[in-house]
Amino acid sequence: MKIIIVGDGKVGDALAEQLAREQHDIVVVDKSEAALRRAAERMDVLTVRGNGMSGAVLLEAGVEDCDLVIAATSRDEMNMVCCLTAKKLGARCTVARIRDPEYARDVSLLKRELEIDMVINPEQATAAEIFRLLRFPGAVNIEPFVRGRVEMVGFVAEEGDAILGTPLRFLRKRVGADILFCAYERDDEAFIPNGTTEFQAGDCIYAIGEGERITSFFKTLGRDTARVRDAVIIGGGRIARYLARHLIKSGVRVKIFEIDEDAARDLAEMLPEAVILHADGTDMEVLESENFAGAHAVVTLTDRDEDNIMVALYALQRGVERVVAKSNRQNYEPVVRELGLNCLVSPKIITANEIVHLVRGMQNSEGSVMETLYRIVDGKAEAAEFTVSAGTPHLGVPLKKLSLRKNIIIAVIVRDGRIIIPCGDDMILQGDSVILLTSGMTLTKLSDVFAEGSSV
Amino acid sequence: MNTKLVTGMLGRLLMLAAVFLMVPLAVSLGYREKIAHAYLLPALGSLALGLLAVRFGRGARRGLYAREGFIITGAAWILLAVVGAFPFWIEGSITSFIDCLFESVSGFTTTGATILITVEALPHSLLLWRSFSHFVGGMGVLTLFLAILPAMGERSIQLLRAESPGPSPSKFSPKIGGTARFLYISYTGLTLVQTIILRIVGMPWFDAVNHAMTTASTGGFSVKTDSIAFYHSPAINLVLTLFMLLFGMNFTVFFLMFARRFREAFQFSETRFYIGLYAGVVLMMTLVIQDSVSSFGEALDLALFQTASAMTTTGLVAGHYGLWPMAAQVLLCLVMFVGACSSSTSGGLKLSRLMILLKSSARECRRILHPRSVNLVRMDGAAVPENTIYLVTIFFFCYAGVLIAGSVIVALDNTSFATAFSATLACLSNTGAGLGDIGPGGSYAFFSVLSKITLSLAMLMGRLELFPILVLMMPSAWKK
Numbered sequence: 019m020k021i022i023i024v025g026d027g028k029v030g031d032a033l034a035e036q037l038a039r040e041q042h043d044i045v046v047v048d049k050s051e052a053a054l055r056r057a058a059e060r061m062d063v064l065t066v067r068g069n070g071m072s073g074a075v076l077l078e079a080g081v082e083d084c085d086l087v088i089a090a091t092s093r094d095e096m097n098m099v100c101c102l103t104a105k106k107l108g109a110r111c112t113v114a115r116i117r118d119p120e121y122a123r124d125v126s127l128l129k130r131e132l133e134i135d136m137v138i139n140p141e142q143a144t145a146a147e148i149f150r151l152l153r154f155p156g157a158v159n160i161e162p163f164v165r166g167r168v169e170m171v172g173f174v175a176e177e178g179d180a181i182l183g184t185p186l187r188f189l190r191k192r193v194g195a196d197i198l199f200c201a202y203e204r205d206d207e208a209f210i211p212n213g214t215t216e217f218q219a220g221d222c223i224y225a226i227g228e229g230e231r232i233t234s235f236f237k238t239l240g241r242d243t244a245r246v247r248d249a250v251i252i253g254g255g256r257i258a259r260y261l262a263r264h265l266i267k268s269g270v271r272v273k274i275f276e277i278d279e280d281a282a283r284d285l286a287e288m289l290p291e292a293v294i295l296h297a298d299g300t301d302m303e304v305l306e307s308e309n310f311a312g313a314h315a316v317v318t319l320t321d322r323d324e325d326n327i328m329v330a331l332y333a334l335q336r337g338v339e340r341v342v343a344k345s346n347r348q349n350y351e352p353v354v355r356e357l358g359l360n361c362l363v364s365p366k367i368i369t370a371n372e373i374v375h376l377v378r379g380m381q382n383s384e385g386s387v388m389e390t391l392y393r394i395v396d397g398k399a400e401a402a403e404f405t406v407s408a409g410t411p412h413l414g415v416p417l418k419k420l421s422l423r424k425n426i427i428i429a430v431i432v433r434d435g436r437i438i439i440p441c442g443d444d445m446i447l448q449g450d451s452v453i454l455l456t457s458g459m460t461l462t463k464l465s466d467v468f469a470e471g472s473s474v
Numbered sequence: 475m476n477t478k479l480v481t482g483m484l485g486r487l488l489m490l491a492a493v494f495l496m497v498p499l500a501v502s503l504g505y506r507e508k509i510a511h512a513y514l515l516p517a518l519g520s521l522a523l524g525l526l527a528v529r530f531g532r533g534a535r536r537g538l539y540a541r542e543g544f545i546i547t548g549a550a551w552i553l554l555a556v557v558g559a560f561p562f563w564i565e566g567s568i569t570s571f572i573d574c575l576f577e578s579v580s581g582f583t584t585t586g587a588t589i590l591i592t593v594e595a596l597p598h599s600l601l602l603w604r605s606f607s608h609f610v611g612g613m614g615v616l617t618l619f620l621a622i623l624p625a626m627g628e629r630s631i632q633l634l635r636a637e638s639p640g641p642s643p644s645k646f647s648p649k650i651g652g653t654a655r656f657l658y659i660s661y662t663g664l665t666l667v668q669t670i671i672l673r674i675v676g677m678p679w680f681d682a683v684n685h686a687m688t689t690a691s692t693g694g695f696s697v698k699t700d701s702i703a704f705y706h707s708p709a710i711n712l713v714l715t716l717f718m719l720l721f722g723m724n725f726t727v728f729f730l731m732f733a734r735r736f737r738e739a740f741q742f743s744e745t746r747f748y749i750g751l752y753a754g755v756v757l758m759m760t761l762v763i764q765d766s767v768s769s770f771g772e773a774l775d776l777a778l779f780q781t782a783s784a785m786t787t788t789g790l791v792a793g794h795y796g797l798w799p800m801a802a803q804v805l806l807c808l809v810m811f812v813g814a815c816s817s818s819t820s821g822g823l824k825l826s827r828l829m830i831l832l833k834s835s836a837r838e839c840r841r842i843l844h845p846r847s848v849n850l851v852r853m854d855g856a857a858v859p860e861n862t863i864y865l866v867t868i869f870f871f872c873y874a875g876v877l878i879a880g881s882v883i884v885a886l887d888n889t890s891f892a893t894a895f896s897a898t899l900a901c902l903s904n905t906g907a908g909l910g911d912i913g914p915g916g917s918y919a920f921f922s923v924l925s926k927i928t929l930s931l932a933m934l935m936g937r938l939e940l941f942p943i944l945v946l947m948m949p950s951a952w953k954k
Contacts (some may be wrong), residue, residue, distance in 0.1 A: 020648070043648035052860050058631060059540075064648040067856070 019043070019380065020084040022109070024100050025091030026053040028346055029115060029140060032370040034089060040065050045079045053237045065393035070277075071099045073107060082108040088373060089114045094121055101134045111380065113137045113373055115362040116392065117142075136376055137346040140369040145260030147364045147368055148342050151361055151401060152246050152265070152315050158222055163453050164432050170200070170226040170396065170401055171236075174360055177219040177240060187213035189426065197227030197235050198439045200397050200429040202456040204354060208399035208457040210427045222360075225396060226401075226453065229438050246270055246314040246340060252299035252329055254278075257344065257365065261317065266291045270315075273308065275299030299323050299464030302332065314339035323384050325345050326359060327451045329357050378402075399457040401429070406450045411465055418442030426467055429453045475952060476870045477534050480549070482531020487615065488524030488590060492517040497606050498561065502599030507567050509597060516560035529608025530783045543632025545951055548942035551934055554615060557581040557608050567596055572923050574715050579608030579930040582615075583937035584819065586694020586789040586906030587749035589895075589919040592697045593672070598680065605684040611937065612819040613661045614638065621654035637938065638817060646729045654774075655700050659888045660728050661819075665690040668717045675709040685790075689717045692820045694789030694906035700915065701791035701907075708775050711792050715782045722748065722786035722814030743854050744815050744826045752826070755809055756828045767793070785809040786819040789906035807896060810905045821904030821936050823873060830858055830866045872940050876932060877902055883928045887921055897921070901932040 019042050023030050034057060038044045046062040050052050054065040068075030070091060080369040087104035089097035094116045108322065113136040115121065125137045150160040159172035175182060181189055185200060202209055203222040207217075208360045217223055225232060234243035249265055251258045252275030262272045262285075272292040276282040282296040297304045299320065310316070318326035323345040329352075330343035331422035342361040345351070351362050371392065392401045406413070412420055417428065417440055431438040432451040438444055446452060454467060499513040532843040558578035562568045569575065573589045580587045581604050590596065610618070614637040620630055630650050634654060643655045647707075665686050669844050671680035684697045723745060728737035739745075757779035760770070767773050776793040783790045784806040795803060813822015830851060837849045850857040880898035885891070889911060896908030897918070912918060917928070934942045 043652075045648055058645070062631070062648070064645055448527050 019086060019377065020080065020409050021045070021086045021377070022047060022076070022079050022081060022084050022220065024048075024087065024089045024097075025115075026057050027090060029111055029367040029369045030088075030090040031057065032065055033090065033368045034375055035061055035373055036191070040374075040377075042377070045084075047075060047079050047272055049214065062277050065237065071103060073097055073103050076107055077102055078101075085110050086111045086113065088112075090369075091115075091331070098128065098134070099133055102132045102205050108219060111376075113444075115140065115369070118411065119256065133358050136373075138369055138372055140365045141256035141374055142260050143368050144344070144363055144365040145264060147363055148261055148317055149264040151342055151363070152194065152249065152270075152317075152340055154232070159224075159394060161401060163226075163401075163430070163435075164451055167228065168226060168430055168432065168437060168453065170224055170392070170394075170429075171232050172203075172222055172224045173217055173236075175217050175221045175223055181223075182219060184216060184294050185213060186211050186215045186217075193235065193238075196231045196437075196439060197225050198427075198429050200224050200226045200401070200427050201457065203398075204400075210318065210392070210425045211349060211398075211458050224401075224455075226455075227439065248255045248313045249273070249315040249317065250308075250310060250313040250333075251275070252277070252316070252318045252326070254281055254294070255319055255321070257319050258317075259285065259288065261319075262289050262292050273313070275304070275308075277423055297347060300329055305332075306330075311336035311338060315342070317341075318343045318345070320344075323350065327354055336359055353402055372449070399455060401453060404452050404454065405466065406446055406448055406452055408448050410446070410448075412446070412468060414445050415446055416443050416445050420468060422467055425457045427455045428467070429455050431454070476535055476537050476539075477535035478531045479536075479538060480542055480546050481527045482534050484553060484617070485524045485527025485531055485548050487553065488520040488527065488557065490577065490615065490619070492521040492524065494606065495520075495561070495609060498599040498603035498912045502597065503819075505598045507597045507599055507926045512561045512564040513599070513603075515564060516557055520557045523540060529575050538630065538779050540632055541945075541951065542880075544942045544945045547637050547744075547938060548934075548946040550616060551582065551938060551942070552946075555582050555930075555934070558603075561600060561603055565597065565600055569938055572926050573919070576918065576926045576930050577604070578607065579933050580901075580906065581605075581693070581695065582616065583904050583933040584608050584611045584691045584787075584902055585687065585695040585933045585936070586673065586696075586931070587901055587912070587918050588695065588906070589917055589926075591699075591917050591919055593697060597680065601684060601697045602680075602783060603695070605687040605697075608691040608695055608741070609687040609694030610843060611663070613776045614655055617657060617892075619654075620650055621727065623657045640815075647888075647903060648728055654860055655728060655733075657830065658712075659726055660668075660725065660732070661690060664717070664720065668713070672710065675713055676707060677705065677710060677717040685879070686717075688790065689714055689788060690721050690819065691903070692718065692721055692786045692788040692814075694783075694784075694941070696790060703792050703794070703914070704777070710774055711779045714790065714792075714899035715779045718786045718788050719784045722782075722818050722820045724818055744829065747829055748815050748825055751809075751812075752781060752785060755785070755805055759802055759805055761803070763798045766798050774923045781809060783907070784905060785812075786814045786818075787903050787905040789900065789915045791907055794914045796909065796916075803892075807909065809901060810899060810903050813903055823870065823903075826853070826868065827866045829853065830863055831870060833858075834863050834867070834943065869940065870945070871903070876935055879927055880932045884925045887925050897925075897929060899934055901929040902936040904933060904936045 020043045021037055023044050033088045034044050036063045045066060046057050046063050047066045047068060049069060050121050051067060054067055055065060058065045059249040063210060066075060066079045081104050087101060089100040091097055097114040097116060097434060101114045103117050105112050112134050114134045116137050117139050121141055128134055128352065151157060154160055154171055157171045157173050161170045187472065199211055200223040202211055205261050226233065251262060251272060254274045258274055262274060265272050274285060274292055275295050275297055276285055276297050279296050282294050286294040315339045318329045321327055326343040326345055329348060330341045333341045341359060342363060343359060345362045346364050346366050354362060361419045394401060395427050427438055429439050430453040484805045495513045495517040499510055502509050529625050530702060558581060559574040562574035562577055563571055568574050576589055615631045618639045620634060621636035635648060647653050668689060669682045669686040672686060673679060681697055688695050727739050727742055727745055756777050759781055760773045763777060764770050765772040765777060779792040780795055787810060794808060805921060812828050813824050815828045816824040833851045837851055841849050851863055877898055880902065881895045884897050885894035893910035894910060896910060900906055900908035
């Protein structure tokens with residue numbers, strides 16, 4: 019597909035990199051020569067220098083015959099005008115990044131009147147992600163599928179967990195057949211497990227199943243600590259605002275540290291139920307005086323990745339159970355994980371992923387539409403959800419008779435609202451939703467799953 | 475340096491070189507020349523070496539950075555020239571290996587400087603090999619790589635950048651493979667068209683194919699010792715002039731025309747400067763030489779041809795310009811020095827660089843008059859980044875520096891100043907034809923081994939725009 023990305027900032031860059039790797043034709047538009055040069059050196063993309071709101075620049079970028087325009091500049095208004103102009107000039111689809119909460123309320127109006135096909139709010143998406151993480155204590159990563167009915171949860175196995183040291187085919191009897199271990203990460207590599215796999219302490223294991231089943235699995239694992247009742251948020255930016263709303267709505271007491279007085283006032287005005295502290299959240303003294311260690315969850319959301327990580331590590335050391343840190347830099351992740359901090363969220367990756375889902379969905383090839391796609395383990399493995407249509411091969415054939423490619427697992431089949439963790443006798447039928455896990459390759463359509471010359 | 479990656483790439487290049495050798499092999503079989511071994515042996519050798527290198531390069535770390543890009547480019551061209559020298563050597567018409575290497579370098583770098591005294595003495599297949607090496611070298615062998623190999627990785631722009639002429643690589647389709655494919659398709663297409671037109675105006679098929687390849691790559695090897703003067707045909711001169719000028723244009727212009735973006739295509743200031751400069755020089759040249767040729771018509775014909783030939787750094791010869799007034803010869807040297815448009819197959823300094831240098835000089839004057847003014851150098855309506863201006867200045871210095879150093883070394887052979895200087899200039903700008911002893915009908919045969927090596931290096935530097943070769947000479951390039 020031909021995709022124009024306007025604005026080569028953090029999100030634009032992550033998107034361009036991701037989409038170019040998936041063999042799309044990418045044109046990046048930005049005003050900054052330096053940013054464009056950096057992009058052109060690292061990625062196979064075409065760059066156009068200029069203001070993405072201007073029709074001439076968009077035409078130069080080839081908007082007339084492009085499939086998708088993504089406006090990801092730092093300014094909402096620019097993104098809106100850019101999408102509007104692009105649409106009028108012939109772009110098939112447009113996506114705008116709109117982050118101001120004032121506009122966020124008018125999303126449906128904007129979508130209708132400006133014909134923007136998708137509005138993405140990085141802060142809101144990040145807040146939603148953090149909220150999900152806080153709901154499952156012990157989880158590193160949670161991804162919803164089938165509109166939230168199925169969840170995939172990643173957690174780190176600890177010494178003494180009941181699931182360690184037993185081959186998976188025996189484990190299934192013990193854990194029950196309604197959740198599936200679909201992937202694991204060891205030594206920075208992602209693997210798809212098979213019947214002989216034995217988990218070790220330190221592995222990051224991904225389990226998939228219905229939300230309640232996973233909760234009860236966590237209980238048997240002994241990870242179900244009390245529900246989060248108290249949460250401390252360091253840094254009162256937009257993410258904090260959205261997150262606090264979510265938390266308050268679900269009955270959590272929220273305490274927010276904000277260093278800027280005016281910002282703290284605004285927060286206090288907007289979130290009357292929350293305790294807003296005008297203080298430096300990186301100052302240990304201040305944190306201690308506010309009974310920091312007694313909180314059930316700490317979320318660090320300041321502008322500086324390093325501060326976030328340091329405060330998060332401090333919270334872990336003080337015995338806080340749920341700690342989530344925001345970090346836009348990907349390369350810190352392995353280092354920090356070594357120190358025990360498992361939950362790092364990156365707004366730019368979350369945003370890029372959401373748009374990548376849309377792009378995948380648009381690639382409506384061979385009838386089987388990809389609904390969602392998640393990258394886990396630093397992008398080394400992928401989980402994708404497909405809707406099965408009549409064009410898919412091997413419909414109605416029991417799975418044990420099919421030969422699948424290596425490193426692929428069919429994790430869940432959803433049929434008429436029923437969730438099936440498939441075994442050898444199950445089959446894929448038209449109309450099903452199928453969730454697949456792969457490592458080391460990129461799926462674009464359902465038929466990629468089957469090995470060459472697979473028997474029918 | 476990522477040794478495995480570099481070795482793997484070079485291995486693939488050697489295998490490609492073996493494929494190239496199949497072309498003259500087919501011709502030699504067609505003409506029943508019984509010298510198939512001259513092509514088969516080097517082809518097998520380079521294939522074997524290539525397979526070994528590819529084997530060694532397996533499992534290379536990804537990481538094609540500017541350093542690797544430049545090293546691959548520099549080394550690839552040297553290797554290619556060495557492989558290309560073997561057919562000459564095995565066939566035996568040229569006895570010394572250095573001479574064979576010189577001829578091969580001259581071919582791939584599209585210089586067209588020859589050490590042959592009578593070109594017709596070579597068999598057909600070898601003549602075609604010379605022209606074909608021009609053709610491959612013209613658009614670039616790594617560009618061909620990018621065109622035919624799918625998805626060489628995100629950073630393969632580093633290869634295109636190191637090989638493509640001009641201050642910045644122009645990429646006009648989102649995918650680098652697409653850009654490279656467009657370049658090769660339009661290049662090959664235009665070459666075929668030219669072959670047919672040359673045949674129509676009376677050139678025999680074999681000559682037409684060779685001269686089309688030599689023009690397309692702005693090379694300069696001819697299949698006749700007298701070059702184009704052999705034909706005494708104004709029609710042939712005109713066709714060749716036209717195509718030389720066409721191939722001296724920035725290929726982006728062709729792309730824009732192909733995409734029906736005519737307005738943008740004609741707004742390219744470099745193209746307009748190119749046409750303007752060409753017209754001006756032709757006018758002067760005609761006036762200067764009309765007394766030394768028989769008629770005004772002939773003067774115009776020769777001025778058109780010879781200026782195009784020098785400016786696009788082709789180096790074909792239609793008239794004995796060695797007998798023309800000195801002013802005409804100096805003019806030829808000047809246009810040879812500046813060359814034609816960037817991102818074309820021509821050599822030399824490139825007009826866009828000249829324009830940036832001229833405009834920066836004017837800006838410096840403005841700055842002295844108005845010290846506080848904000849001065850920008852503009853090209854095509856946009857400000858040229860300061861870094862580009864800096865790079866152009868450095869390039870100009872290095873280009874002039876190599877020219878002077880080369881001239882001094884060549885002058886050790888005790889030739890005339892015109893010969894020493896124009897030989898270095900002709901090689902560095904990839905023109906081939908110079909003044910004095912290397913003028914029309916002349917050859918590089920009499921130079922010493924040292925001069926031949928120097929000139930070969932100058933040709934490579936000229937084709938690759940200095941830095942890939944200069945970088946190879948830096949010890950730190952070879953460090954891990």
